[in-house]
Amino acid sequence: MSEQVDAAGGYRRASPWPVFVALGFALSELGIFVGLYPVAVGGLLLLAGSVAGILRESDYATDVWRPLAGLGVAFAVLGIAVVGTQVDPTTLDVLAVVSDPGGIVGRGLAIAGAGVILLVVGLVGYLLE
Amino acid sequence: MAGQQLALTVLMGLVLVGVAALLTRIEDWRRYTALAGGAVAVGEESGYGHREKPSGVIRWLTTVDHKDIGILYGVFALISLAVGGLMVMVMRFELLTPASDVISPQLYNAFLTSHGITMLFLFGTPIIAAFGNYFIPLLIGADDMAFPRINAIAFWLLPPGALLIWGGFLIPGIAPSQTSWTMYTPLSVEQAHLGADLMLLGLHLTGVSATMGAINFIVTIFTERGEDVNWANLDIFSWTMLTQSGIILFAFPLLGSAIVMLLLDRNLGTLFYAVGEGGGTILWQHLFWFFGHPEVYILVLPPMGLVSYILPRFAGRKLFGFKFVVYSTLAIGVLSFGVWAHHMFSTGIDPRLRASFMAVSLAIAVPSAVKTFNWITTMWNGRIKLAAPMLFCIGFVSNFIIGGVTGVFLASIPVDLVLHDTYYVVGHFHYIIMGAIAFAVFAGIYYWFPIFTGKMYQRTLAKWHFWLSMIGTNVTFFAMLLLGYMEMPRRYASYEFDPAVAPLDAITLLHQAATVGAVILLIGQIIFVWNVVQSWLEAPTLTDEDPWDLKNDGLFTREFGWNADRLALPDGGEEEAMADGGEAEADQ
Ligand code: HEM
Ligand SMILES: [Cu+2]
Numbered sequence: 001m002s003e004q005v006d007a008a009g010g011y012r013r014a015s016p017w018p019v020f021v022a023l024g025f026a027l028s029e030l031g032i033f034v035g036l037y038p039v040a041v042g043g044l045l046l047l048a049g050s051v052a053g054i055l056r057e058s059d060y061a062t063d064v065w066r067p068l069a070g071l072g073v074a075f076a077v078l079g080i081a082v083v084g085t086q087v088d089p090t091t092l093d094v095l096a097v098v099s100d101p102g103g104i105v106g107r108g109l110a111i112a113g114a115g116v117i118l119l120v121v122g123l124v125g126y127l128l129e
Numbered sequence: 130m131a132g133q134q135l136a137l138t139v140l141m142g143l144v145l146v147g148v149a150a151l152l153t154r155i156e157d158w159r160r161y162t163a164l165a166g167g168a169v170a171v172g173e174e175s176g177y178g179h180r181e182k183p184s185g186v187i188r189w190l191t192t193v194d195h196k197d198i199g200i201l202y203g204v205f206a207l208i209s210l211a212v213g214g215l216m217v218m219v220m221r222f223e224l225l226t227p228a229s230d231v232i233s234p235q236l237y238n239a240f241l242t243s244h245g246i247t248m249l250f251l252f253g254t255p256i257i258a259a260f261g262n263y264f265i266p267l268l269i270g271a272d273d274m275a276f277p278r279i280n281a282i283a284f285w286l287l288p289p290g291a292l293l294i295w296g297g298f299l300i301p302g303i304a305p306s307q308t309s310w311t312m313y314t315p316l317s318v319e320q321a322h323l324g325a326d327l328m329l330l331g332l333h334l335t336g337v338s339a340t341m342g343a344i345n346f347i348v349t350i351f352t353e354r355g356e357d358v359n360w361a362n363l364d365i366f367s368w369t370m371l372t373q374s375g376i377i378l379f380a381f382p383l384l385g386s387a388i389v390m391l392l393l394d395r396n397l398g399t400l401f402y403a404v405g406e407g408g409g410t411i412l413w414q415h416l417f418w419f420f421g422h423p424e425v426y427i428l429v430l431p432p433m434g435l436v437s438y439i440l441p442r443f444a445g446r447k448l449f450g451f452k453f454v455v456y457s458t459l460a461i462g463v464l465s466f467g468v469w470a471h472h473m474f475s476t477g478i479d480p481r482l483r484a485s486f487m488a489v490s491l492a493i494a495v496p497s498a499v500k501t502f503n504w505i506t507t508m509w510n511g512r513i514k515l516a517a518p519m520l521f522c523i524g525f526v527s528n529f530i531i532g533g534v535t536g537v538f539l540a541s542i543p544v545d546l547v548l549h550d551t552y553y554v555v556g557h558f559h560y561i562i563m564g565a566i567a568f569a570v571f572a573g574i575y576y577w578f579p580i581f582t583g584k585m586y587q588r589t590l591a592k593w594h595f596w597l598s599m600i601g602t603n604v605t606f607f608a609m610l611l612l613g614y615m616e617m618p619r620r621y622a623s624y625e626f627d628p629a630v631a632p633l634d635a636i637t638l639l640h641q642a643a644t645v646g647a648v649i650l651l652i653g654q655i656i657f658v659w660n661v662v663q664s665w666l667e668a669p670t671l672t673d674e675d676p677w678d679l680k681n682d683g684l685f686t687r688e689f690g691w692n693a694d695r696l697a698l699p700d701g702g703e704e705e706a707m708a709d710g711g712e713a714e715a716d717q
Contacts, residue, residue, distance in 0.1 A: 014183060016152055020280030025337070026289035029330055034323075038134060042141030046148060052511050053152070054278055097447040103397055 020050035037110040046113035070121025072115045079112025142602045192279035197265030198284050202255045204285055209251035216240045220376050221644040231624035236243035238307035250335045257431045258342050261370045267688040268364050270355020275348040281339050286338035293331030293637030297324020314402035314413040318394045333388050343374035364374050371436025372462040376423045413466050418469035426465040432569030436522045439576050440504055443519035444511030445682045450503045458617045466623040474545045483542055490540035497533050517591035521572035524599050528564025529664030541601035553613020559606045579676045580692045584668035590660040604646030608639045
């Protein structure tokens with residue numbers, strides 16, 4: 001990676017993304033563990049956005065939309081899995097847990113929610129471009 | 130609750146919009162400058178167009194240059210050192226008298242916890258990363274670290290981590306963590322303070338940061354070496370960084386997982402460490418020390434590398450037995466994972482297990498001693514120049530001997546059963562962490578000061594710094610060893626013992642000696658800060674490319690060669706003037 005040379009032929013010495021990747025990571029972790037759902041969702045959006053940005057910048061991705069959508073799918077699956085751990089396996093009554101989200105379910109929903117938003121943003125961006 | 134959530138949502142929304150707005154501005158600037166060179170749209174940055182580094186604060190926020198990141202790590206670590214140092218000064222004043230009359234025991238416990246975590250994770254690990262980032266690429270002839278952006282991410286995880294670790298003090302209305310740095314269960318599960326959750330999260334972030342940094346160092350040293358650098362002539366500092374990074378790779382992710390389990394136990398009702406369930410409380414100690422002992426070698430190996438690198442240059446000869454220093458480094462790297470239960474001798478684990486851990490712990494002293502003998506033989510009959518870096522190296526060796534020998538005593542089960550959880554242990558590890566690790570850091574800062582700043586520090590002040598640190602360290606921590614022999618327990622905010630069972634006068638006196646030593650240390654460090662800041666700002670620019678007179682002895686090294694190239698540039702060697710090695714800039 002140190003070999004990357006940008007369009008002007010110089011070595012890149014600056015990137016706006018690392019600060020936000022770190023901040024996004026910190027906020028998502030804080031939000032998820034302490035149970036501050038808006039912070040969790042916002043942090044995950046920031047994390048995914050800046051990861052997509054950094055992948056694009058370093059030419060690991062050709063656009064930001066596909067990484068965004070991909071991360072969206074990953075978060076959605078993860079969030080649903082977290083919710084799934086709380087569903088009663090005999091009745092499979094999903095509504096019962098989701099309509100009255102407690103600690104774990106709320107966290108799962110926050111992760112899944114962030115994932116869905118990212119997926120939508122990614123798809124829309126991809127289609128519009 | 131709903132209102133609070135709404136407010137938080139709005140706040141997060143604003144943060145995201147703000148970030149997006151900021152990014153579009155930065156991206157704009159980049160697009161113009163990067164492509165256009167001369168025809169720059171954003172006026173004030175035009176001078177940096179060809180450099181691709183914006184100016185001012187934005188430059189430091191966006192840099193992916195290993196030297197800048199090294200400086201960032203260094204500044205961050207020194208600020209943490211000041212924070213952790215001031216916390217412990219308050220504690221030392223509390224301990225001047227047996228009664229608890231300066232701060233409450235709760236605040237004492239909180240400072241105790243925060244002091245340990247701050248010094249190990251916010252000062253120790255980052256200051257080593259500072260030297261590694263700045264110098265590894267220069268020493269091995271690489272253009273930069275292998276993953277410059279990951280390097281920046283690793284650094285930027287630290288400030289949020291620090292804020293979380295200190296969160297219990299910073300956020301009004303929540304109590305700071307009082308778990309001590311070892312976070313033993315069940316105490317750490319049952320303590321309801323939100324500050325403890327924040328601290329665990331912060332600790333987790335610093336662990337992620339250290340792991341990313343370690344991966345970067347390993348890949349850099351393996352794949353980015355210049356053509357003339359091979360395994361046979363790789364310098365000793367890079368060897369120790371490589372070994373340290375390997376240890377980090379195995380130790381820190383484990384700490385991260387153990388912390389996540391602890392957080393789950395605290396917040397989501399799991400029972401990983403619950404009394405009588407699954408792993409039970411002792412599981413935490415095993416997991417923690419499986420990380421914790423390697424962590425002490427994570428902290429000590431690179432400083433050993435610094436000393437092995439710097440000391441010979443002031444002894445006028447090459448490092449004695451270079452190969453054996455490398456082998457002993459690798460040996461320590463492996464053995465460090467086989468000794469963790471020496472922290473648990475008194476927990477009632479199986480005596481046969483205990484004996485084997487005792488054997489390995491005694492064995493690990495051998496490679497440590499090999500290094501010590503190598504340093505001493507390097508100085509033997511050498512032409513010693515007692516400049517500040519050398520003084521600190523000699524101080525390192527001397528303090529390391531005391532710290533190491535006391536460690537060997539602790540590794541012996543019968544001795545440990547008496548001394549465990551007394552001030553003897555505190556004395557032991559402070560001899561190494563303050564007396565050795567911090568000394569090596571100071572040696573490095575003085576030795577490379579001309580490279581960091583293009584200036585020279587003030588020699589007299591540096592000598593004051595050394596002697597005050599050396600005396601302060603030995604007064605403080607030798608008093609602690611003696612306190613340990615009197616079985617003064619560690620982690621006590623007050624010590625109003627019954628004089629019939631404890632020699633209270635002697636204990637008080639030794640505590641007072643330790644406090645006096647700490648004040649001496651503090652004065653030394655104030656002189657250090659003054660020296661660094663004033664010399665950086667006001668000293669005349671240094672034009673000598675060989676400030677330590679290394680060429681005469683054939684000990685001139687790559688990083689000073691690089692510095693000489695920089696000085697030779699027509700515009701006087703401003704830091705901005707060139708990329709590493711000078712080639713990158715030349716072909717533009
Ligand atoms: C020469 C090799 C060493 C040996 C044999 C050794 C042995 C020990 C033993 C047996 C203990 C446990 C004492 C107790 O709690 O009862 C201990 C504690 C400790 N050692 Fe060492 N040690 C050595 C080197 C080091 C080094 C190089 C460092 C630091 C970089 C270090 C840092 C510590 C720390 C931080 C503790 C206290 C942990 C705590 O309970 O808070 N030791 N050492
Ligand atoms: Cu140990």
